Amino acid sequence: MVFLSAGEPCTLNVYGASFYLEPIISREVNVGHILVVEGELGRRILQKKRKEIQRIRFNAQALPGFPMPLPTLDQVIPGSKIIVIRGGGIGDVLMLTPAIKELRRRLPEDVHLSLATFKSNCLFFDRNPYLDSVIAQPVTLGELMEADYYVEFKDPASLMVRIPMIDYYLQGLGLDPQKISDKSLVLNAEPFFDREVAAFLDRAGSSFRHMVYLNGLASDQLRDLSPELLRILPARFPDILFVMPAIYAARHRDHGVEILDTHNILWLDTEESLHRYVTALIRCDAVVTADTSGYHIAAALNKPCVALFGPISSRLRTTYYPTVVALDAEYHGKLCQSPCGKSILSEFKSGQVDAEQRCPEALAKGSHFSPCLASFSSEKLIHAFEEILKAIR
Secondary structure, rough: OOEEEEOOOOEEOOOOOOEOOOOOOOOOHHHHHHHEHHHHHHHHHHOOOOOEEEEEEOEEEEEEEEOOEOOHHHOOOOEEEEEEEEOHHHHHHHHOHHHHHHHHHHHOOOOEEEEEOEEEEEEEEOOOOOOOEEEOOOHHHHHHOOOOOEEEEEOOOOOHOOOHHHHHHHOOOOOOOOOOOOOOOOOOOOHOOOOHHHHHHHHHOOOEEEEEEEEEEOHHHOOOOOOHHHOOHHHHOOOEEEEEEEEHHHHHOOOHHHHHHHOEEEEEEOOOOOOHHHHHHHHHHOOOOOOOHHHHHHHHOOOOEEEEOOOOHHHOOOOOOOOEEEEEOOEEEEOOOOOOOOOHHHHHHOOOOOOOOOOOOHHHHHOOOOOOOOOHHHHHHHHHHHHHHHOOO
């Protein structure tokens, strides 16, 4: 973990949370003015906030009252408090919920179990029956020191890119993934349900056979899908209404989105509204999506889904998602082949991404979208879609 403090008094807004911080200027440390965050996320904050924030180094374990790393579960003291620290995207943390469920099952009943994640994600886990509390990450040092044990996921053996992430989390808790039978996600979607949006979608879809959420956007722009690829299904299935996030048209307005203005595509404004986004996923009969949170939520809702993968292998994400049909690009280019494992973060670090956030292969080919994700054939996509149509209840 990384410890951060202010170089001068400031308000730090990060991952949906706001912190007022003052510099540490004496040995009388105010633990409310030191932030604690996972290593990689701490480095990202330092990159973006170089003027305001600095890293501080000290022997945290020597602090009186600093929590211990989680021991083997049979050594956890009854009545103690555990904080699990995990930020990242919605899907990254949803994949942690099977491990949380198994952890709770094995702990004494009176152990208090908390999750520290991004404030923008907290609503997804507030009603998780296996958690006692959810707090925003970064946490203050004071919040961390209220716990007896902490869990931080480190990956010195690079397991995260070799095994399914659900298994990675289980293994990080000292559990044998092969001995865990229930790896289903835990999500209570009720807090997100927007009745007005649901009624609007029901009216819009009333004259169509089915309604499908079609999402070409990813939080990592290297994984966005092209308009040409997204156009395949609406053109082939004119009796199905495809709901698309309006922000897609805004992000790619200069790259052919006009071909998506058809009678059976409905643009829905989901920007800055997780409620509208999740309600659409709930209300639609199926989901077709880029490599982003949509297929994780669909899996948690037992919703039929097609997910398209390029830079990342689907086996690392969807192995335990029975309702998700995963398609992996089979691309061999001049500079790479899929899956390459690249992300915006890794490419920015190496200085290989331009202002439009294109991968090196896209740059070489003069393409706006990652070539691996543009390589899916219409036949392959249509076949996968027809498979999930059979599963619609």
